[in-house]
Each structure stands twice: as C-alpha cells, then as structure tokens.
Amino acid sequence: MLKRILVPTDFSPTSERAFRYALEVASRTGGTVVLYHVYEQVEAGFIDNETKRTAYNQQMETDLLKELNRMNVKYQAAFPKVIVSTVLGHAPVVDNVLGFAEEHRMDTIVMGTQGATGLKKTLLGTIASRIAEKSDWPVWLIPEAYEWKLPQHLVLATDYQLADKKALPLLTAIASVFGADITVTRIISGHITREETAKEQARFSEYSNLLQKDFAASSLSFQLITSSSIIDTLEHLEEEIPYDLLTMVRLKKTFLQRFFTESFTRNMAYLTRHPFLVMADDA
Template identity: 40%
Template sequence: MKRILVPTDFSPNAETAFRFAMYLATLFKGTIILYHTYIPLENPFIGDKTQRAAHNFKTETRILKKLHRFKKKVVKKEDEISVSTIIGRSPLINNILGFAEHNHIDLIVMGTKGASGIKKILLGSVAAKVAQKSDLPVLLIPEKCNTNCLKEIVFATDFTPWDEKAINDTLSFAKLQNGTVTVTHVMDGHSHEKKKIKIKNDFEAYAYYMQRKINRRNLKFQLIETKAKEEKIKTLMNHTPYDMLALVRKNKSFIHKLRTVSYTKNLAYMMEKPLLIHPPG
C-alpha cells in the first residue's frame, strides 16, 4: 500500500481521513496524493471560450491554495511523507476512480460522516459510491475516529472466492504493528440445526484451506452465533473488539444494501471504526 489517494472536500471528516492516511503512509513508507475535484465552467452560453478558461484558471488557483493550506494543517515539518496535491474535474466519482487507475494507486482513503442520520448522509455520499464502484481497496474513516492502532483487525467473511487475496491484503495492515487478523463469520442462531452443522463444517473446511494457503501465525478464525440478524456487527464488536473491520464487497450493490433497515443498523456500528472494503475479484 505504497501509493495512497485521499480525495478531499476540506470537511472535518476529510481531515480525519487525511490524518489517518498520514499514519498509514508513515508505517507503509508510502506517499499520499491529496485530491480535490471541481466542476469547471463549460456552459457555452456563459461568456466566450477565453473567458471560461480564465474563470476556470482562477478557480483552480484558488483550490490549489486551499489544498496547500489543508496540507500544511496536517503535515508537520518533521514528517518525511511525500504529499502531492492534485486538482481534478467532474464527473466526481468517475474522475476519482479513473485517476486512481491511471496513477497506480494502491489504496483510497476517504472520510465518512458516521452513524448519525446515516441514511440521509451516507446513501448519497461520495465515499459510499466510490466504495461501491472501486476496483481498489477503499478505507472509510469515520469522522470521530481517534485511533492510530491496527493491532486487532476483523475480516468478516461469507466464504467468497475472493477472500484469499483480500485476507492477504488485510494482513499487510496487521503486519505494520505486529497485529492479528481474525477471519470471522457470524451465523444466524435461528437457523435449523442441520443448517448450523453444515455452516460449521463449511467454516472449518474454509479455515483449514485458508490457513494452508496463507500460512501466517497472526491469522485466526472464529465462528460466532447471533440470534438477531440485524445485530450481526454489534455482536461481532461485543465478541471481538477490533481496531478495523475488513470485508469483501459483494456483487450486490453496496448502496442497495444500505437501503435495508438491518444493513443500515449494522453499518452504524461499523462506522465507529475504520472500514476496509475490498473489491470482489
């Protein structure tokens, strides 16, 4: 995770994400690109081509100064991390993803607003849409995140075919502080007994396979049972306190899942800690 992209809108949650990215870049010995996208003036009915170009130049100059002030606020003189500032143009989501793809970015770090009013805030947020569409890992940092610790990481699994790569990538975070990754599946306690036995057997086979393939001492596995589907993440946090939660994004739309009551409740718990979303495949 050497090249980290930090899209910013200069908000307090974006600042929190930038500070966390600085922490990661220090541990990974990486670099950061601080990135802001704006909508240029292109309406042919407003001025002529020269006037529009002059307007956009002034806008970009103003944004660049703001990026430098934002950078200076977070980056200290003693920091040895290279932080560059880049301005992009709309469309916002595609621009962020396109820039990441063409500039060999390893990780996108973005801030989120947290659990308060989560449906109104997060359903339309840029961070959620980037996490939904990105072919790169996206790390979502909650606004009130005040930890710089990655000792305990939980990888939530539903036994997807893409877990091996995602677990390996997650282990790279744990390695930074000699931490542990606990691969966890939360099982519905209301399931029929035969189904429970099947899930337990499947999980044991999955754990055996992953342990042999990855072969890391700091990789653990656990199966948790809960009686309430909507409380899965809460159960997980109570059972295994963690510093970061990781998962593989399912093919089912991330935004669509947010529209369900149970997933929104679960996400409210997730947003108390950094959330690392791996792309499928």
Template identity: 35%
Template structure:
C-alpha cells in the same frame, strides 16, 4: 502497497481522514497523494471553521460564477492541507468532474494501490436519493479502499 491516494474535501472532518490515511501510508512505506475534486459548485458556499491549518475558508468571498477563482481557492486548500502534514513528499492533485468517477480515474492514472476516504454522516434521504461518494467508489473500484468513519 506503494501509493496511497487520499480524498479530501472542505469538511473539517477531512483532517482526521488525511491524518489517518497519511499515518497508514507511512507505516506501509507508501507515497501519498491528496486529491480534491471540484464537482458541484454550490457545495463551495458552505462556511466551515478553520481546520488543518487552513484559515481562508471562513472568509471566502468567491463569486461562484468565476471558475478560475474557485480553482485557486481549491489549490490553496489542497496545498495547505498537504503542508499541514509537514512532509514535502506529499503530492496533490486537483481535478474536475463527478467526484467518485474522477477519483477512480485518477487512482488508475496514478497507479494507486489504495484509496483512503472518509465516510461522512449524511441523512438517510440523501443516501437514498444520491448515494455517497464512498459507496459509489466501492461499487466500481478495482483496488482496495480504506474507509475512515468520521461523524459528529
């Protein structure tokens, strides 16, 4: 395995996913790329505490109608998350679109050997109605997926 793609989102539990995925990649001697997907704009209104060295999310006052502002906030988040690993070789990729298909498309484009994702605890109703990013990726992937359980 030479390339590990790690999916990160604004949930503070992404810190565990990022750290564990990064440590696995180091053990494999693989390159790392953190990917964040701008999907549903309403998701970005959730307020979380500071995590992975990123302080800006708590006080974010972003007009959700201004996509360029959202992209800048997302780039800042992704770059800060990468810097938190203290490894300048870590790459980042910011993408737009439906999360699961966008991650799979980029994994294919980047020639990833492994995708690392967290499994967040969502309600049963949400899983029935929408599914989860991890389960959608597992249904369609052609490469291995390493799932890291992250629960409250």
C-alpha cells in the same frame, strides 16, 4: 502494496481524518500520498462572458490549490518523510477519482465517510460509499467521529467466498505494518435449525483449517458468531470482537441483483464507527 495512496478530500473534518490515517499508513510503508480534490468549473450558463468565466475558473483553481496546500501543511509536519502531492480534478467526482486511480496506478484509496439515514441513504448515498461500490482498488472508509489510534486488531468478515481468501494477503500485509492480529469471523443466523447450525460449524471449522494451512506464517484466529440480525451484529461487532479495522469483500452482482437488492457494503459504510476496508472480489 500500500505504496501509492489516494486521498480524495472535500476539506471537511472527516476528510482530514482520512488524510491523517493515510499519512500514518504511508509513514510505515515508505509510501506516497496524493491529496485530491474534484471540483466543477463554472460553465457559460452562469457566466456568459468567456473572459470573465475563464478568470473566475482560474481564481477558483488557485484558491482550491491553496486550500489543498493548507491541509497538507497542517498534517505533514508530523510526517516529514512522506511525500504528498496535491492535485485538482474535474467533476463528476466518482468517475474522476476512479479514473485518476487507474491512470496513476494507485494501490489504495482512503476516504472519510459520513452517516446517512432514511431517504438520503436510499437515494443518494455518500460519495465515499459510491466509490467503494465501484472501485477496483481497496477503499478505506474512515468514519466522521473516528480518532486515530494504532490498529491492533483486524477483522475479516467472511462468507466462505474465494474472494475472501484473496483478501488475506493484503490484510496480512496491513497486520505486518501495524503489528496487528487478524480474526476471521462468520456471522450466522440464530433462526436456523440445530442441524443447519451444526453444518455451519463444521463448514467454518473446515474453512478455518484451510486458511491456517495457506497462511501459516500469519497470526490468524477464528470466531463463529450466532446472531438474530447480521447487520446489527456488524454494527456493534466490537462488543463481540474488539477491533480497529473491519474488512469485507464486495462481491460482483448480476444486473438483476444490483437492481433489486441494496449493497451490503454500502449499508456498512453508513453504520460502522470504525475504519472499514472494502475490497473488490478481483482486487
């Protein structure tokens, strides 16, 4: 389940943190890691002479492979039993990364992510968040300021969807790898009526009992949180529930929903200060 790990890199310190995280996971699962860089070859519009253009692209590829190997050597000494492959791919980045994951049957993708604000967030997003939005594979997003520590507390933010329940086998496998516990949480609005709050509490209790029955062998706890702002609460969730990995399921949307609404998981990719695991609802 966590045996084949793909780590796209742009050689930034953030992507190096993601590589370290992937090595930590692979060292505990007996997995392998593919360190992967996507680049764009120079076309005729930049260098007209075909011979010179070919030589330039070959040299660029050689230099990039050296950089991949440098990054591998820097970190793999601490993980001598983990097999790491270094691979180059061609742009466009998002489609190439996802195509590689499909062709080589990767189990998961681990990437570094950087924050973005305002117009940049609205129009561009980060490569990592765009991959997380389109990926059929679980995507771990490692924040730029994150320093590795052993994950001991995992959180699944639920919306009572069937997909949330489907996410638990992977989450319990991760918990087993790290010896961690799991908290399933639901955040509800503090602006609803008492009657609506009572209904939410009853529904959460019913949902908790169902999960406890289906995952009796796992260490699950449950916490219902009332909040005036769900986004703000998730951004500062560690104040409510100390955690090391937040998991959310990316639900499918209709065309109109995609057109008119922002992705909640993309917003969280920018906001979180802890590793963030995004799963597709059919992953």
